Amino acid sequence: xxxxLIGLSLGMLLFLLAAGLTLxxxxxxxxxxxxxxxYMLGAxxxxxxxxxxxxxxxxxxxxxLAVGLVGGLLERLTLRRLYGRDPAYxxxxxxxxxxxxxxxxxxxxGVNFRSINPPSPLAGTTELFGSTVTDYRxxxxxxxxxxxxxxxxxxxxxRIGIVVRAASANSAMVSCLGIDVGKVRxxxxxxxxxxxxxxxxxxxxxxxLKLGMSFTIIIDCFIVVVIGGLGNIRGAILGAMLIxxxxxxxxxxxxxxxxxxxxxxxxxxxxxxxxxxFNVRGRTA
Amino acid sequence: xxxxxxxxxxxxxxxxxxxxxxxxxxxTLIMIWCIFALGYDLVFGVTGMLSFGHAAFxxxxxxxxxxxxxxxxxxxxxxxxxxxVAGGAAALLMAAIALRxxxxxxxxxTLAIAELFYFAASSPLRTLTGGEDGITGVPRxxxxxxxxxxxxxxxxxxxxxxALALAGSALLRRSPxxxxxxxxxxxxxRADQLGFDVKALKLAVFGISGAFGGVAGALLAxxxxxxxxxxxxxxTSGDVVIMSLLGGIGTLFxxxxxxxxxxxxxxxxxxxxxxxxGILGVIFIVVTMFMPRGxxxxxxxxxxxxxxxxxx
Numbered sequence: 001x002x003x004x005l006i007g008l009s010l011g012m013l014l015f016l017l018a019a020g021l022t023l024x025x026x027x028x029x030x031x032x033x034x035x036x037x038x039y040m041l042g043a044x045x046x047x048x049x050x051x052x053x054x055x056x057x058x059x060x061x062x063x064x065l066a067v068g069l070v071g072g073l074l075e076r077l078t079l080r081r082l083y084g085r086d087p088a089y090x091x092x093x094x095x096x097x098x099x100x101x102x103x104x105x106x107x108x109x110g111v112n113f114r115s116i117n118p119p120s121p122l123a124g125t126t127e128l129f130g131s132t133v134t135d136y137r138x139x140x141x142x143x144x145x146x147x148x149x150x151x152x153x154x155x156x157x158x159r160i161g162i163v164v165r166a167a168s169a170n171s172a173m174v175s176c177l178g179i180d181v182g183k184v185r186x187x188x189x190x191x192x193x194x195x196x197x198x199x200x201x202x203x204x205x206x207x208x209l210k211l212g213m214s215f216t217i218i219i220d221c222f223i224v225v226v227i228g229g230l231g232n233i234r235g236a237i238l239g240a241m242l243i244x245x246x247x248x249x250x251x252x253x254x255x256x257x258x259x260x261x262x263x264x265x266x267x268x269x270x271x272x273x274x275x276x277x278f279n280v281r282g283r284t285a
Numbered sequence: 286x287x288x289x290x291x292x293x294x295x296x297x298x299x300x301x302x303x304x305x306x307x308x309x310x311x312x313t314l315i316m317i318w319c320i321f322a323l324g325y326d327l328v329f330g331v332t333g334m335l336s337f338g339h340a341a342f343x344x345x346x347x348x349x350x351x352x353x354x355x356x357x358x359x360x361x362x363x364x365x366x367x368x369x370v371a372g373g374a375a376a377l378l379m380a381a382i383a384l385r386x387x388x389x390x391x392x393x394x395t396l397a398i399a400e401l402f403y404f405a406a407s408s409p410l411r412t413l414t415g416g417e418d419g420i421t422g423v424p425r426x427x428x429x430x431x432x433x434x435x436x437x438x439x440x441x442x443x444x445x446x447x448a449l450a451l452a453g454s455a456l457l458r459r460s461p462x463x464x465x466x467x468x469x470x471x472x473x474x475r476a477d478q479l480g481f482d483v484k485a486l487k488l489a490v491f492g493i494s495g496a497f498g499g500v501a502g503a504l505l506a507x508x509x510x511x512x513x514x515x516x517x518x519x520x521t522s523g524d525v526v527i528m529s530l531l532g533g534i535g536t537l538f539x540x541x542x543x544x545x546x547x548x549x550x551x552x553x554x555x556x557x558x559x560x561x562x563g564i565l566g567v568i569f570i571v572v573t574m575f576m577p578r579g580x581x582x583x584x585x586x587x588x589x590x591x592x593x594x595x596x597x
Contacts, residue, residue: 031389031390031392031393078570082573082574085577087388087389088335088389088392089577091335092335092526092569092573093570095523095526095569096566096567096569096570096573097566097570098566099523099562099563099565099566099569100563100567102562102563103560103563103566104563106560106563107560107563215400215519219396219397222393222396222397226386226390226394256409257409259400259401259404259405260404260405260409263397263400266397267382267398270382270386270394271385274385274386
């Protein structure tokens with residue numbers, strides 16, 4: 001039972017990340033290579049804020065804002081100039097971000113493993129269905145669920161969501177209707193960066209903070225997006241849960257082989273169902 | 286071809302003038318990375334496929350070389366051939382899977398597959414690869430009764446491989462095959478409609494490129510006398526991408542300029558500050574934004590402008 005809950009919490013984190021990646025890709029046509037680095041930056045900023053203020057909740061509020069600001073600056077200063085060019089150059093620019101963000105973290109926080117304690121009300125454990133789970137895991141599942149629902153609500157039911165979806169479908173048309181698509185793009189990039197940072201803060205008490213964490217997560221995130229069907233945010237939920245479960249089960253029974261297992265799933269998906277495991281309407285990208 | 290010959294001859298004189306071991310080692314390192322970058326440019330510059338997985342072929346070349354040669358310096362050539370075959374085979378496998386996706390997803394897929402090799406080498410296969418510790422005591426070559434142990438003779442041996450790679454790449458670019466690859470980059474649909482088998486062309490060039498990578502990896506293992514998973518790490522793929530863009534993609538000499546500038550920058554900056562990679566990141570972002578054709582492109586443009594003005 002505890003394996004299932006661990007899998008669910010990992011899946012939630014992966015989904016929040018994958019959602020940000022999908023959102024940015026949908027509108028900007030950019031696969032943000034540095035998404036994992038923004039996640040890592042979120043975790044490290046939270047580490048600093050917890051050290052300063054002692055409050056995890058304040059960190060959960062402020063770190064995403066700080067990382068969102070960084071994301072906005074990156075988009076304004078560099079990415080914006082490249083929208084007309086071959087998508088490969090945009091991918092390359094975001095690869096440049098990885099180098100810069102990693103270096104920034106190395107300069108400020110060093111290369112040693114760091115960690116954050118879960119906030120005190122959630123430090124205990126709970127008996128659930130005959131097994132013990134940490135309260136913090138349960139918090140992640142609940143928090144992730146709430147945030148995902150809020151995200152769906154914004155994207156599908158509000159005016160902001162309509163503008164974003166319309167701009168993804170046809171940005172020239174939207175700009176003819178008098179909407180500043182440049183601002184929408186910046187906004188979505190900031191939102192993506194904030195989602196990455198939120199997952200980083202939430203994940204920080206679970207994992208050791210170290211420089212390599214960005215890369216492991218971005219690859220997982222990419223696997224989720226492909227398995228779920230490219231650009232399909234509902235598929236991404238199922239993909240994230242599947243990978244989260246595989247990670248949790250693998251960790252317990254065959255730690256050395258989880259990487260090969262998840263990759264095996266990815267490659268098998270590409271060979272037998274390149275449109276994604278959960279895509280019913282056919283290929284979207 | 287004249288410029289190729291000139292460059293190789295100039296490099297051949299170097300050991301007569303430079304006796305400093307450090308400099309020769311550094312030049313050898315540059316030539317090895319040039320072989321890798323030349324192969325990479327066939328995929329990225331000529332055919333227009335952005336691969337983020339080339340570390341795999343480089344690293345596999347190193348490991349296969351180390352495993353085939355063992356401690357026996359006489360097996361050097363066999364080891365290099367095996368590394369080329371392994372690199373090429375791995376590249377074909379990667380391309381066969383990744384080509385099911387296109388554009389950016391292709392790039393990410395190559396990265397994912399390369400990471401798979403990295404993890405495989407660092408843990409599940411550690412009995413074979415030595416895990417994170419790697420394999421030590423990889424020999425410098427000695428065959429037909431000649432030892433290439435010292436840095437000057439090893440430099441000349443690597444120069445032979447470098448010359449072959451450079452000439453091979455130049456010939457390939459001019460051949461009908463190379464022209465067809467150019468066609469695929471410029472307009473894939475048109476190339477397909479003209480009757481070219483686009484997928485077969487892409488697979489073939491990926492395989493060739495992987496063989497270049499394998500040879501470079503083998504030579505690096507022999508130069509450093511050591512192999513570890515770092516060669517398979519994503520940052521190796523990143524380095525070759527940065528080098529190519531820095532020098533100028535799609536040209537014969539661009540990758541060479543890129544490698545030389547990259548390695549020289551690395552030497553000079555990293556001796557002054559530990560934050561060399563961040564500075565590199567900034568340089569990389571600026572070059573990508575403002576000089577999409579790299580240093581080579583900037584030189585060419587300056588040369589053309591100069592020629593036009595003198596003619597006027």
